[in-house]
Amino acid sequence: MSASDEIFILGINMTKFGKHPDKDVVDLAADAVQAALADGGVTMADMGILAAGNLMGGGGFGQSLQKQVGQTGIPVYNVANACATGATALRTVIMAIKAGECDMGLAVGVEKLSGAGLLSGGNRKADSDTWTPTGRFGAVAPVDGRLGTETMPGVFAQIGMEYGHRYGGVDFELFARISEKNHSHSTLNPLAAYTKAMSLEQIMGDLMIAYPNTRPMCSANCDGGAAAVLVSGSKLKTLSLEQQRRAVKVSASVLTTDPYEEACQVLPDVNTLTRNAARQAYEAAGVGPEDLDLVELHDCFATAELVHYDNLMLCEEGGAADFFNSGATWRTGSTPVNVSGGLQSKGHPISATGIANVWEVCHHLRGEAGDRQIEGAKVGLAHVIGLGSACGIHVLEKSAA
Amino acid sequence: MPTVSQIPFVEYLVLDDGPAHLVANECASCGARFFDRRNACARCFATEFDRVSIPTEGELRTFTIVAFAAPGVEVPFVAGVIDCGGTSVRSNIINTDPTPDNIHTGMSVRLATYSIGVDADGVEAIGFGFEPAG
Numbered sequence: 286m287s288a289s290d291e292i293f294i295l296g297i298n299m300t301k302f303g304k305h306p307d308k309d310v311v312d313l314a315a316d317a318v319q320a321a322l323a324d325g326g327v328t329m330a331d332m333g334i335l336a337a338g339n340l341m342g343g344g345g346f347g348q349s350l351q352k353q354v355g356q357t358g359i360p361v362y363n364v365a366n367a368c369a370t371g372a373t374a375l376r377t378v379i380m381a382i383k384a385g386e387c388d389m390g391l392a393v394g395v396e397k398l399s400g401a402g403l404l405s406g407g408n409r410k411a412d413s414d415t416w417t418p419t420g421r422f423g424a425v426a427p428v429d430g431r432l433g434t435e436t437m438p439g440v441f442a443q444i445g446m447e448y449g450h451r452y453g454g455v456d457f458e459l460f461a462r463i464s465e466k467n468h469s470h471s472t473l474n475p476l477a478a479y480t481k482a483m484s485l486e487q488i489m490g491d492l493m494i495a496y497p498n499t500r501p502m503c504s505a506n507c508d509g510g511a512a513a514v515l516v517s518g519s520k521l522k523t524l525s526l527e528q529q530r531r532a533v534k535v536s537a538s539v540l541t542t543d544p545y546e547e548a549c550q551v552l553p554d555v556n557t558l559t560r561n562a563a564r565q566a567y568e569a570a571g572v573g574p575e576d577l578d579l580v581e582l583h584d585c586f587a588t589a590e591l592v593h594y595d596n597l598m599l600c601e602e603g604g605a606a607d608f609f610n611s612g613a614t615w616r617t618g619s620t621p622v623n624v625s626g627g628l629q630s631k632g633h634p635i636s637a638t639g640i641a642n643v644w645e646v647c648h649h650l651r652g653e654a655g656d657r658q659i660e661g662a663k664v665g666l667a668h669v670i671g672l673g674s675a676c677g678i679h680v681l682e683k684s685a686a
Numbered sequence: 687m688p689t690v691s692q693i694p695f696v697e698y699l700v701l702d703d704g705p706a707h708l709v710a711n712e713c714a715s716c717g718a719r720f721f722d723r724r725n726a727c728a729r730c731f732a733t734e735f736d737r738v739s740i741p742t743e744g745e746l747r748t749f750t751i752v753a754f755a756a757p758g759v760e761v762p763f764v765a766g767v768i769d770c771g772g773t774s775v776r777s778n779i780i781n782t783d784p785t786p787d788n789i790h791t792g793m794s795v796r797l798a799t800y801s802i803g804v805d806a807d808g809v810e811a812i813g814f815g816f817e818p819a820g
Contacts (some may be wrong), residue, residue, distance in 0.1 A: 409757065415805045419723035423697025426802065431695065433776040434752045439765055442750035448769070450747055450791035457786070496751035496786055506780060545729040548774035552748070552767045552806050598800050639718030 291518030292379050293532040293684065295389070296325020299641040302478040302509035302632035304399045310339050312397040313510035314350045315404070319635075321512040326528050330356030332491065332514070333387020336377035338370035338394040338636035350393065359387075362513020368585065369669045370394055371511060372677020378515045381536045388520035394641075395510035396634035402506070413428040436585060438503050439495035440672070445588025446497070448595070454606035455591070457497040463588040464502040464629055466615055471626025473657035474595065478632035485538045498552055502587035504628035511640035526681045533647045536570035536664075537680035541672075555589070555670050557594035562676040566666070567598075570680040574598045577620060578662040579649055582644035584627040594622070598670060598674045598679075621659055624649075639677055642667040650683040695802055696721075700733040700739075706799045706814065707742050710773060711735040719773050742797040743819060744770035748793065751784050764789055768816050782817030794819040 300313055300423040301642065305639035308316070313338070329351075337347030347361035352630040360381075372396035378390035389476035416425035449455030465485050471477040483501055489502055491499040497623040516524075521532055554671050567573055574597065582597060586591035591605050599620050600608035608614070625631045625645040646665035648654045654662075663683045670676045694701050698709050698721045710719040715732035726733050730818060749766035752759075764779035768790075782788055795816035799804075800812040 380729070414809050416809050416811045418697055423723075425693060425695055428696070430752075430755055430763060431778065431802070431813055433767075434754055434755065434763075434765040435776065438753060438754070439750045439752045443748040443767065446750065446788075446791060448749035493751075493753045498750075512691065545718070547718070547772075548767065550722075550728070551774045551776045567729065577715075588745060 292382055292535040292538070293516050293518060293521050294504075294513055294535060294643070294647055294681070295329065295516040295521065295528060295532050296321045296514040297512070297612070297640070297644050297647050298324055298643040299511040299637065300509050301478060302507045302634060302641070305397070305428055305508040308508070310342055310346070310395050310397055311349050311353050313397070314339070314393050314512070315354050317510035317512035318350065318354050318391065318393055319393065321514050326525065327389065329357055330358055331389050332357070332391045333541055334360050334362070334378055334381045334390035335365050336374040336392045338364045338374045339396060340365055340367070340370060340396070340635050341396060342355060365655045366675040366677070367641055367671025367673050368583065368633070368635050369671035369677045370539070370636040370668075371641065372638065372669045373675065373677065375581055375640060375643065375679065376538050376677060377542045377626060379535065382515060385555070388517040390515050391512060393510065393512040394639060395638035396636045397508045398506040398634050399508050400506065424493050434495065435551070436495060437672070438498045440553060441586040442495045442591045444555055445586070445591055447552070448592045448605065450604040452606070457489065457527070459487070459606060459609065460497050460502060460591065461485055461499070462589040463584070463609060464488050465583060465592050465674040467623050467627035468501065469631045470616055470624050471630035474626050474631060477626040477630050479630040484587040498586050501628060504585045504633035505630060507632035508522060508589045509632060509634035509637045509641065511637040511644055513640050513643060515632065520535070531651055531682070532684050533650050534682040535679060536565035536571040536572070536682050537678065539565045539569065540680045541676045553674055555593060555674060556596050558674055558676045559593060559668065559670060560598070562678045563597045566680050570682070574620070574682060576664050576668050579624055579646060579659045580624060580647050580666045580668070581623060581665070582668040584623055584629055585633060586621050587629065590622070590627070593668065597666070611622045615655070616659065622635060624657055624659060625662050639651055639667075639669040642669065643679055643681065646681050650681060691808055692810050693811055695811050699812070699814050701812055705742070706797065708740040708797070708814070709737050709774065712738040721809055724786050740775065741771035742771050742796055744768040744775065744816070746779065746789070746791055746793045746816070747774065749779060749789055751786065751789070766797055766816070778815040779817070781817035
């Protein structure tokens, strides 16, 4: 097998996100995998590699999955990159195909998070009897709550508020309106965990978690899985016309981490690495942000979505507030963002998200999105970011076949 | 005047060398500043650092008001990032009401210390935050 230049998504699926009390993580992964394989008209026998992500579980998730859906002895990469785990699984399979090590592979991500509550540093340990400096800061007691916050809503609230400090035009209401948009979009998505529209007043009046993020402005903890079958262009040409017609081209698959910037070790910088990934992705795909028909970006919190309009260069630098206020990112606008409902209402089973947002884009590119179809969608972008940090961006294009 | 029965909450808070202030590890090659124990400079990979004092006054670059936190963490509190003369510092905003009407980005703040508590050996831990500098 020689190295391949073109990569396609042959089959892809996401489970309904929500509460699945009777399914364990392998059940959810198997549901997504079996559906993705069927969607692509292939079986486990055709897979040359498996990349699997499940952050909350123990090790060996890929192997546990194989023992339920098909053990063929292929290489398994158990991957983890926080909320960018799903994109990392896709990237891993794509790299193997590009390297010529196989012509078809499977990426899967799954999480059970219903009822998980705050994703923070866990319980803060009690202070000990005597003050003893420990750790890299020589702290005599746990720092969470004493030196800033470890909670995700708090960290991302600061990220959004910092944008306002730099550029102005940003307040609690603006962030709440972003949430209003995504909850409105979710009413058309039967796979979303929450499909209820919420008014601005309901969102702003809901339980405050970390100002300005109220509960509906936070990504929804839920169970879910997603899986994708990737195939090389040369292999795809040997498959049926129907398989070729529904295959979606992966025009760019990029992963970055955060380069050093002043303050990046004080407050996570989710901006530079996203901008870098976007630049690489647009260049690899030969498209610009103006060519995108839809974008599924990482709205882990309403405050995060705003900064990513700028980071993904959907608007001019500093112009994210004006861009949102113009209506551009509603499904009726010039750059529909998160027509799935986003993480705030579709949900965020962490390892699944990076594949689930690719599924959403594919759904529209194939013309199969029914009531929520973005008409004539030809090019889409999926973006995830995991704190630590890692950013995954995929640009997808409707197949020419 | 700090006595031997005081200990700073973190090693980079200095209590026994003039007024309370923070210090950072500054890369001797490129000037990047860090508050933790280093293996190398994350910017230029060099391994020599100088200890430098950070200005005690600054501007609040961003904040949040945390209402829900891990068990054991008292809420609400204001978490933020303060620009102290070009060096960003992670801290809480203290000695003022933790409400959105009262806190805004761009406000001037200054370092303040407070007692965290006395341990079984009679040693008092001293923490720091930033308070409005009005």
